Amino acid sequence: MSTTSADLLARLDAFRDATLAQLEAAASLEALEAVRTASVGRTRGALNDFKTQLPQLPAPERPAFGAKFNAVKVVLEHAIEERHAALTASRPAPAALDLSMPARRQWRGGKHPVTLVMEEIESIFRDLGFTIATGPEAEHEWYNFGALNFPPHHPAMDMHDTLYLEGGGLLRTHTSPVQIRTLQSYPPPIRIIAPGNVFRRDFFDASHAPMFAQIEGMAVDEGISFVDLKATLANFANRFFGQTITRFRPSFFPFTEPSAEMDVACRICNGSGCATCKQTGWVEILGCGMMHPNVLEAAGVDSERYSGWAFGMGPGRMALQRFGIPDIRLEYDSDIAFLEQFAQ
Numbered sequence: 491m492s493t494t495s496a497d498l499l500a501r502l503d504a505f506r507d508a509t510l511a512q513l514e515a516a517a518s519l520e521a522l523e524a525v526r527t528a529s530v531g532r533t534r535g536a537l538n539d540f541k542t543q544l545p546q547l548p549a550p551e552r553p554a555f556g557a558k559f560n561a562v563k564v565v566l567e568h569a570i571e572e573r574h575a576a577l578t579a580s581r582p583a584p585a586a587l588d589l590s591m592p593a594r595r596q597w598r599g600g601k602h603p604v605t606l607v608m609e610e611i612e613s614i615f616r617d618l619g620f621t622i623a624t625g626p627e628a629e630h631e632w633y634n635f636g637a638l639n640f641p642p643h644h645p646a647m648d649m650h651d652t653l654y655l656e657g658g659g660l661l662r663t664h665t666s667p668v669q670i671r672t673l674q675s676y677p678p679p680i681r682i683i684a685p686g687n688v689f690r691r692d693f694f695d696a697s698h699a700p701m702f703a704q705i706e707g708m709a710v711d712e713g714i715s716f717v718d719l720k721a722t723l724a725n726f727a728n729r730f731f732g733q734t735i736t737r738f739r740p741s742f743f744p745f746t747e748p749s750a751e752m753d754v755a756c757r758i759c760n761g762s763g764c765a766t767c768k769q770t771g772w773v774e775i776l777g778c779g780m781m782h783p784n785v786l787e788a789a790g791v792d793s794e795r796y797s798g799w800a801f802g803m804g805p806g807r808m809a810l811q812r813f814g815i816p817d818i819r820l821e822y823d824s825d826i827a828f829l830e831q832f833a834q
């Protein structure tokens with residue numbers, strides 16, 4: 491028996507009415523979506539089944555059926571849209587904010603361990619009556635070497651140690667040029683510390699880096715002696731390290747005479763020897779000495795009337811000691827897991 495147009499049209503009406511009833515009954519967006527896919531859905535919709543019947547109709551009857559098919563489709567799609575709008579509008583409002591819920595933890599960042607150490611050193615010396623001075627990182631050779639009594643062709647000026655800039659000048663290899671710049675700007679009495687970065691062509695190992703922080707210290711006045719230097723540094727070490735053994739060793743710098751270096755007993759290995767202290771049990775934290783008269787004179791200070799002392803300390807090394815950091819390279823790695831431990 492061949493399908494007749496009247497049959498199909500009647501079934502299409504019945505399908506439409508049944509689907510409209512289902513849409514009316516759909517109580518949620520999920521239920522509505524289920525009705526939609528089962529009726530007008532592109533792959534599983536029952537309406538498609540009617541379309542496949544079209545070729546079986548006698549040709550003259552096809553246009554009327556096609557028109558009816560399209561009309562039903564439009565009616566159903568419209569009804570689905572309306573039902574969707576109605577269900578969306580009647581959805582319950584979101585629950586009120588729960589103000590007692592714990593807030594999400596916010597990471598605010600923290601200071602680098604070397605910064606923490608520098609700030610502490612600065613604060614100790616401020617308590618002792620020192621002010622903070624600064625100078626440029628790109629320096630003239632004269633400030634970095636000449637004025638500091640380096641003889642011409644001193645090995646420290648070698649290309650191996652110093653980073654020279656194109657067209658003259660260099661990256662300062664220590665903060666000592668700030669001694670000269672300060673003396674040129676202010677008359678004694680002077681007590682300053684000068685924190686800043688310095689640059690050397692060092693190998694990068696457990697205790698050396700090509701750029702590192704230094705803090706210069708200087709006191710110039712009438713009658714300043716080595717006693718003042720030792721007392722100041724001993725006082726500083728007691729405040730900074732607490733109960734730590736220090737020792738002074740005679741040393742040499744062109745800009746100080748006499749010169750010394752101050753060591754602290756290594757706190758990484760408690761003096762028994764490790765990579766940080768190169769198995770000696772001691773770590774050098776600063777160089778110091780009485781300012782050479784030539785340095786005072788180069789800066790325009792009367793060395794008959796005034797004397798002074800200076801030191802240069804390495805806060806990077808002091809941070810290793812202070813926090814028990816085993817390798818100075820950790821200070822340069824920007825490893826958040828490492829740095830997080832110092833956040834306050």
Ligand code: PHE
Nearest residue numbers: 664666777778779800801802
């Ligand atoms: N400038 C010296 C250095 O970098 C340290 C120092 C400073 C020594 C002042 C004596 C006096 O090693």
